[in-house]
Amino acid sequence: MPTLDEVARLAGVSRATASRAINGGSRVSAKAAEAVAEAVQTLGYLPNPAARSLVTRRTETIAMVVPESDERVFADPFFARTLHVVTQVLSQRDLQVVLLIARPGDEMQRTLRYLRGGHVDGVIVVSHHRNDALADHLAAIRLPAAFIGRPLTGAEKVSYTDPDNVAGAREVTKILIERGCRHIGTITGPADMSAGTDRAAGWRAAVEDAGLPCDAIVESDFTEAGGQAACEQLLRDHPDIDGLMVASDLMASGALRALGAAGRRVPDDVAVVGYDDLGIAERTDPPLTTVKNPIGAMAEEAARLLLAQLDGSTTIPRRVVFAPELVRRTSA
Amino acid sequence: MPTLDEVARLAGVSRATASRAINGGSRVSAKAAEAVAEAVQTLGYLPNPAARSLVTRRTETIAMVVPESDERVFADPFFARTLHVVTQVLSQRDLQVVLLIARPGDEMQRTLRYLRGGHVDGVIVVSHHRNDALADHLAAIRLPAAFIGRPLTGAEKVSYTDPDNVAGAREVTKILIERGCRHIGTITGPADMSAGTDRAAGWRAAVEDAGLPCDAIVESDFTEAGGQAACEQLLRDHPDIDGLMVASDLMASGALRALGAAGRRVPDDVAVVGYDDLGIAERTDPPLTTVKNPIGAMAEEAARLLLAQLDGSTTIPRRVVFAPELVRRTSA
DNA sequence: CCCGAGAGTGGAAGCGCTCTCACTCCCCAC
DNA sequence: GTGGGGAGTGAGAGCGCTTCCACTCTCGGG
Numbered sequence: 073m074p075t076l077d078e079v080a081r082l083a084g085v086s087r088a089t090a091s092r093a094i095n096g097g098s099r100v101s102a103k104a105a106e107a108v109a110e111a112v113q114t115l116g117y118l119p120n121p122a123a124r125s126l127v128t129r130r131t132e133t134i135a136m137v138v139p140e141s142d143e144r145v146f147a148d149p150f151f152a153r154t155l156h157v158v159t160q161v162l163s164q165r166d167l168q169v170v171l172l173i174a175r176p177g178d179e180m181q182r183t184l185r186y187l188r189g190g191h192v193d194g195v196i197v198v199s200h201h202r203n204d205a206l207a208d209h210l211a212a213i214r215l216p217a218a219f220i221g222r223p224l225t226g227a228e229k230v231s232y233t234d235p236d237n238v239a240g241a242r243e244v245t246k247i248l249i250e251r252g253c254r255h256i257g258t259i260t261g262p263a264d265m266s267a268g269t270d271r272a273a274g275w276r277a278a279v280e281d282a283g284l285p286c287d288a289i290v291e292s293d294f295t296e297a298g299g300q301a302a303c304e305q306l307l308r309d310h311p312d313i314d315g316l317m318v319a320s321d322l323m324a325s326g327a328l329r330a331l332g333a334a335g336r337r338v339p340d341d342v343a344v345v346g347y348d349d350l351g352i353a354e355r356t357d358p359p360l361t362t363v364k365n366p367i368g369a370m371a372e373e374a375a376r377l378l379l380a381q382l383d384g385s386t387t388i389p390r391r392v393v394f395a396p397e398l399v400r401r402t403s404a
Numbered sequence: 405m406p407t408l409d410e411v412a413r414l415a416g417v418s419r420a421t422a423s424r425a426i427n428g429g430s431r432v433s434a435k436a437a438e439a440v441a442e443a444v445q446t447l448g449y450l451p452n453p454a455a456r457s458l459v460t461r462r463t464e465t466i467a468m469v470v471p472e473s474d475e476r477v478f479a480d481p482f483f484a485r486t487l488h489v490v491t492q493v494l495s496q497r498d499l500q501v502v503l504l505i506a507r508p509g510d511e512m513q514r515t516l517r518y519l520r521g522g523h524v525d526g527v528i529v530v531s532h533h534r535n536d537a538l539a540d541h542l543a544a545i546r547l548p549a550a551f552i553g554r555p556l557t558g559a560e561k562v563s564y565t566d567p568d569n570v571a572g573a574r575e576v577t578k579i580l581i582e583r584g585c586r587h588i589g590t591i592t593g594p595a596d597m598s599a600g601t602d603r604a605a606g607w608r609a610a611v612e613d614a615g616l617p618c619d620a621i622v623e624s625d626f627t628e629a630g631g632q633a634a635c636e637q638l639l640r641d642h643p644d645i646d647g648l649m650v651a652s653d654l655m656a657s658g659a660l661r662a663l664g665a666a667g668r669r670v671p672d673d674v675a676v677v678g679y680d681d682l683g684i685a686e687r688t689d690p691p692l693t694t695v696k697n698p699i700g701a702m703a704e705e706a707a708r709l710l711l712a713q714l715d716g717s718t719t720i721p722r723r724v725v726f727a728p729e730l731v732r733r734t735s736a
Numbered sequence: 737c738c739c740g741a742g743a744g745t746g747g748a749a750g751c752g753c754t755c756t757c758a759c760t761c762c763c764c765a766c
Numbered sequence: 767g768t769g770g771g772g773a774g775t776g777a778g779a780g781c782g783c784t785t786c787c788a789c790t791c792t793c794g795g796g
Contacts, residue, residue, distance in 0.1 A: 073522070075752060086776040091754060101774060118521045122457035123752035126781050131454070142491075146484030156474045159505075168518065170502040173491075186500065189450045190405070407782060418746040423784060433744060455782030458751050 074115040082115065083107040094119065133168040134158075134378065135192040137183065139204045142173045144295065148322060149350045150367060154198055154220060157371035165379065167193070180204055188213050194378050196220065202264035216381035218374040222266040222391070231377040233370040233392045237267055240363040240396030241274025244345045245317045247361060247404055249282045253315030253343055257288030259302040259327060261319045268294075271319040271347060288313050292323055299323025303330035314342055315404070321346040321353040321362055328356055328403070343404035359401035366394045406447040414447065415439040426451065465500040466710065467524040469515065471536045474505045476627065480654065481682045482699060486530055486552060489703035497711065499525075512536055520545050526710050528552065534596035548713035550706040554598045554723070563709040565702040565724045569599055572695040572728030573606025576677045577649045579693060579736055581614045585647030585675055589620030591634040591659060593651045600626075603651040603679060620645050624655055631655025635662035646674055647736070653678040653685040653692055660688055660735070675736035691733035698726045 080090035085104050093100045093108035100108075111117070125131045136158055138145050145151045159169045170192065174183040187195060187210070194216035197206055200223045207226030210217040219232035248256050258275040261268030272289065279286040288310040292302040299318060303326065306313060316331075318324035324346035328338060336342045338358055346353055346362040353360040373392045380386050412422035417436050425432045425440035432440075443449070457463045468490055470477050477483045491501045502524065506515040519527060519542070526548035529538055532555045539558030542549040551564035580588050590607040593600030604621065611618040620642040624634040631650060635658065638645060648663075650656035656678035660670060668674045670690055678685055678694040685692040705724050713719065 076754095077752080087753080088755075088776055088778095089774080092775090095754085099774065104774080118517065120458070120752050121521055121523055122454045122463070123781090124754075125454040126452070126458055126752080126783085127754045129781080142484055142488045146478055146481065146487075149478065152474055152478030155478075159474075163514075168502075168523075170500075182495075185450065189453055191453055191500070408784095409782080419783080420746055420748095420785075421744080424745090427784080431744065436744080452782050455751090456784075458753085458782080459784045461751080 073120070074117045076117070076119070079108065079111045079115055079117050082111040129190075130193050131191060132166060133170055133192050134162055134194050134196060135170050135172050135187060136196045136198065137172045137174060137187075137206070138198050139174050139176060139180065139201055139206065140199050141175050144293075145173055145199075147295065149352070150348065150365075151198065153350065153367045154371045157368050158196055158375050161372055161375035162379075176201065176204055184209055187215055194218075194382055196374055196378060197223075200224070200265070201262070216378055218378040218381070220370055220374045222270075224264065224266050224269070227391075229389060231374075231381065231390045233373045233377065233394065234266065235365050235370065235394045236396055237270035238274040238277070240347065240365075241271040241317065241319070242278045243274075243396060243398055244347065244361070244363045245275045245278035247345060247398070247400070248315035248317060248343050249278060249284070251315075251339075251343055251404060254284060255288065255310065255313045256284060256286075256315035256317060257290070257306050257310055257313040258316070259299055259306065259318045259323050260289065260291050261294050261323075263291055268319065271317075275317045292319075294320050294323060296322050296326040299326030300330045301326075303327035304334075307331075307334050307336075316342055316344045318344065318346050321348045321350060321356075321360055324360055324362070324403075325352055325356050328358075328360075339402065339404050345404045349399050353399070353401070356403070358403045361401045361404040362399050364397040364399050366397070370394060405452070406449045408449070408451070411440065411443045411447055411449050415443040461522075462525050463523060464498060465502055465524050466494055466526045466528065467502050467504050467519060468528045468530065469504045469506060469519075469538070470530050471506050471508060471512065471533055471538065472531050473507050477505055477531075480626065481684070482680065482697075483530065485682065485699045486703045489700050490528055490707050493704055493707035494711075508533065508536055516541055519547055526550075526714055528706055528710060529555070532556070532597070533594070548710055550710040550713070552702055552706045554602075556596065556598055556601070559723075561721060563706075563713065563722045565705045565709065565726070566598065567697050567702065567726045568728055569602030570606040570609070572679065572697075573603040573649065573651070574610045575606075575728060575730055576679070576693070576695045577607050577610035579677060579730070579732070580647035580649060580675050581610060581616070583647075583671070583675055583736060586616060587620065587642065587645045588616060588618075588647035588649060589622070589638050589642055589645040590648070591631055591638065591650045591655050592621060592623050593626050593655075595623055600651065603649075607649045624651075626652050626655060628654050628658040631658030632662045633658070635659035636666075639663075639666050639668075648674055648676045650676065650678050653680045653682060653688070653694055656692055656694070656735075657684055657688050660690075660692075671734065671736050677736045681731050685731070685733065688735070690735045693733045693736040694731050696729040696731050698729075702726060 076087055076090055080087045089104055090108050093105045097105050172183050174180045197219045202224040207223040207230045211229035217230050222232050222234040256279055260272040276286050290302040290306050292298040318327050338344050346360040349362045349364040353362045408419055412419045421436055422440050425437045429437050494501055504515050506512050529551045534556040539555040539562045543561035549562050554564050554566040588611055592604040608618050622634040622638050624630040650659050670676050678692040681694045681696040685694045
């Protein structure tokens with residue numbers, strides 16, 4: 073592997089000039105810049121990232137942390153989309169993204185040590201859970217960070233983007249109310265995630281406003297199988313429900329299956345609405361009325377929030393909340 | 405951030421001894437080792453990876469390269485499983501895994517530059533395509549590498565693990581023949597992947613051996629939608645097919661949908677077999693007779709092949725081929 | 737009693753890079 | 767003609783670590 077020294081020698085300049093020419097090129101004569109470029113070419117020179125990082129104290133890599141089992145990560149299109157967009161935005165700045173999937177417990181400790189160890193310049197956190205306390209930890213080690221989805225603890229210490237889940241859930245539940253449902257159940261996400269609690273809160277607000285019972289509530293885990301099981305339980309405990317607000321399309325897809333197995337027609341017997349609108353919603357039978365989760369926009373904004381911190385242009389935490397958008401199909 | 409110097413001073417030893425104590429501890433007295441451990445504790449010392457890597461010339465990170473669009477990566481449980489196992493095995497050696505998803509073209513160039521740049525100590529390649537010539541490139545830069553799935557070019561230069569796709573496809577096709585199918589079609593994977601060509605070859609071998617026509621062949625892309633479209637075309641061009649060997653369960657799932665839409669009963673009108681047995685196969689209607697792809701074992705073996713190279717214990721490329729295993733369900 | 741081996745240690749070099757600082761030009765204003 | 771300033775450059779320090787090498791000290795064997 074050729075070093076900067078050899079490049080400089082071949083170009084007939086000093087190491088300092090070669091370095092300047094390679095990084096940005098300001099304060100370098102056109103002649104010198106050209107000579108260096110040529111030397112780089114002929115030697116096939118690539119800067120040693122360790123040496124560079126040792127002095128700049130930057131690594132040019134960003135971690136995308138997902139405190140979740142990898143099975144879930146890969147089964148959920150939400151992550152694919154998010155990773156895609158984040159990578160897209162950050163690679164425009166030549167930042168490398170490394171994916172850190174850390175189940176709670178030991179692995180989280182490892183991950184935290186990794187982040188503390190100076191391997192990365194910043195972090196994007198997705199699918200954050202209450203008990204990992206990531207926001208607090210990241211704030212404590214002063215690592216630039218941006219969350220996608222409001223953290224349940226330490227939210228005031230970090231930047232984040234969040235959809236207005238309460239409003240979204242309220243609006244979509246209203247669709248059920250307007251079409252005449254009198255007993256509306258819900259399948260919520262995990263109670264240790266803001267997308268779980270907020271969407272449940274929105275459902276509750278709409279149902280209580282309409283003076284309807286809000287007893288039919290089951291917590292699940294944002295998976296298709298979980299949604300199916302939750303729906304089966306709901307049908308067992310509340311056989312009379314005629315409306316169902318499910319906190320994610322993936323769970324709703326499972327719920328539709330359970331409803332079908334139970335002989336309930338959708339939307340005639342039970343009207344169903346989902347949440348996210350990520351492709352699955354169009355492909356279910358019947359297609360789901362749902363709330364569009366602006367995944368792409370959120371991911372992009374989070375990446376920008378992180379970049380702003382990296383540039384040092386801001387240090388105060390910022391939050392960006394996205395308004396919900398209803399998508400009407402035939403399930404309600 | 406505390407440095408090794410401070411640790412050494414606090415422990416009352418030299419930097420050299422502190423370094424030895426922290427890495428391995430051989431040739432260090434118990435007293436010194438303890439003093440260093442304590443100093444590390446109280447200071448919360450973490451070695452600077454850049455400084456360490458600069459001198460050791462190792463980064464303790466491994467790249468998992470996937471030359472594929474990220475949509476496909478995340479939709480296919482194959483990748484989830486593979487990443488999981490690889491991460492598992494490598495983290496036992498405190499190696500960090502970074503996921504590099506590189507679509508062909510520009511991004512591939514970027515990725516190659518990244519790999520050349522000394523960011524990682526080794527590479528695991530999954531879902532390799534012919535035209536990325538990754539095996540050749542990696543061999544050229546002498547980066548330790550292990551492929552999961554035999555590369556179509558440069559296979560002799562790198563270590564890899566591979567299922568015996570030809571045998572697997574042949575055996576599973578024989579099931580169709582034995583149950584009396586007279587016109588057996590196939591939906592193959594991409595022709596630029598060994599899993600595509602090998603499984604097609606196995607199908608052809610079985611069909612020709614039985615003296616049956618082997619004209620009903622359509623190439624697809626290992627996705628569910630692709631399988632559905634391919635099956636539709638197959639039914640159009642060869643309405644009389646009574647058996648179908650599909651090169652992946654995901655595609656088979658799409659094919660089942662197409663068959664259902666066309667009013668064909670499975671297995672009575674058309675018997676169907678898939679490939680992979682990754683969970684989807686049990687959940688289709690009817691459940692798929694398929695070939696078990698030993699994903700976990702292959703991933704683990706590939707990780708070990710890589711570790712062997714990292715340890716320098718071997719430099720000659722090795723290959724490990726896994727025998728197929730039939731899984732009989734009701735689709736054939 | 738001496739010598740050699742081996743364990744434990746510290747000094748110091750050096751990994752490849754960036755960046756400060758001091759220097760030399762050269763040009764322009766006065 | 768002089769002085770000041772900006773552009774371009776190179777010497778050199780230093781980032782935090784590992785590791786070679788030389789040294790000391792402690793044994794045990796002859």
